[in-house]
Structures are given as structure tokens and as C-alpha cells.
Amino acid sequence: MVTSILHRATGIVLALGSLLVAAALLALASGPEAWGKVVALATSWYGLVVLVGWTWCLAYHWLNGIRHLLQDAGLGYSIERFVANSWISVIGSFVLTAAVWFVVYARGGIA
């Protein structure tokens, strides 16, 4: 129940995120000044909050999406399996987010 609502909520966030992806690509195409603004936004504290939040939404939607595809194939429907693998989506999304940002900071951080 909660995992399903979260799947939709993160999906909406990711759809809004594609507006930001499009904006970043348009800025990169239009020139160094516009790109500089994107970099300034992405490296500000609120930009960081958005990027970490976006990473978590993608990680959750990705893991829970695999779960939904397996459920489409008729797998994992017994109640205990269903509850157990929903925890994989929830806990795994935090693990994946931490892993991505560990690599980001290992590469010198975004600032």
C-alpha cells in the first residue's frame, strides 16, 4: 500500500525532474553563461537537497519498478514475500542513494 503510493509519488517527482533535465540540456546547448547558472544552482545547498532527493526518488522508483515488473510476471505475491520485498525497495533505495553520493564525494564533491 505505502510502497504503491510512494511509487506514484516518486514517479511524479521524477516527471517534474525531467523538466530540470531538459532545462540543463537547453542551458548546455545555449552557452557558457546559461550553463554557469545551472552549475551554480546544482552546487547551492538547495540544489544539493533537490539532487539528493531526486537520486532517492530514482533509486526507489527503480527498485520498486523491478518489483512491479516481477509482480506483473506473477511472482512474489504471497503476503510474507510481498511485505519482505517491499522492504528491499525502501531500504535498498537509501543504500543506492548513499552509494551514488559516496562516489560523488569520492570524486571530489559537486562544489
Place this chain on the structure above:
Amino acid sequence: MSQFDRFRQPIKNARGLGSAKDGVHHFIVQRVTAVALLFLSIYLIVFVVGLIGADYASARAAVAQPCNAVLLIAFLIASIWHGELGLQVIIEDYVHTPWLALTSRLVIKFVCVLVALASILAVVRIALGA
């Protein structure tokens, strides 16, 4: 259910058309784009993390690489298409006022098409050095 089966023509099942008149096309496309995005989103994360610390010229050069440009456009098409289908389902489930559901679906569809076209054009411009 089974007592109604004899009233259904077999052609009905063969076409797979329900009351929506377009069968399982929506369902299939949502799953196909989902599988594509399992791979393309890993690629996107690796690509973007790889750009950390890059200046404008090298970021542009990375996007202009043909392999990256193709995968980025594939990601844009798959993700925006998947998003449009997902938002449509959410509206169908939660918006019960017909004119509002229709209007919001149209707005979402138009915005998605414009965002897809604009972002693909941006990648193409970068790839072609325009």
C-alpha cells in the same frame, strides 16, 4: 464470469480490446519503457557523475560524443514517454471530474511532447556543434 463467456465472440479476445478500445497498448508501452529505463537510468547516473568537475567545454564535448548523444536521446524519449503514461494513470485514478481529467491529460501530453522535443533538439544541437 464463466456464465458470460459464451456471449463473447472469440475475435474479442483475439483483438484484446476492452471498453477503452485500445487494448493493452498502454500497459505494454509502460512496461517496455520501464525495462529500457532500468538500463538507461543507470547509464544516466554514471554519465552525470562522470561529468562532476568538468568545465563547460568538456561537458559539451561529452554530450556531443555520438554514443552519449544517442543514449541521452533514448533516455529522454523513454523517460518522458514513461512519465506521460504514468501521470495519465494517476489522473484516471484520482481525477473524477470529466472535463478536469480531460484538460489535465491534454496539458500533460502537450507539456511532455514540448519537453521531449526541446531537450532532444538541445542534444542534437550540441552533437552537431550548432
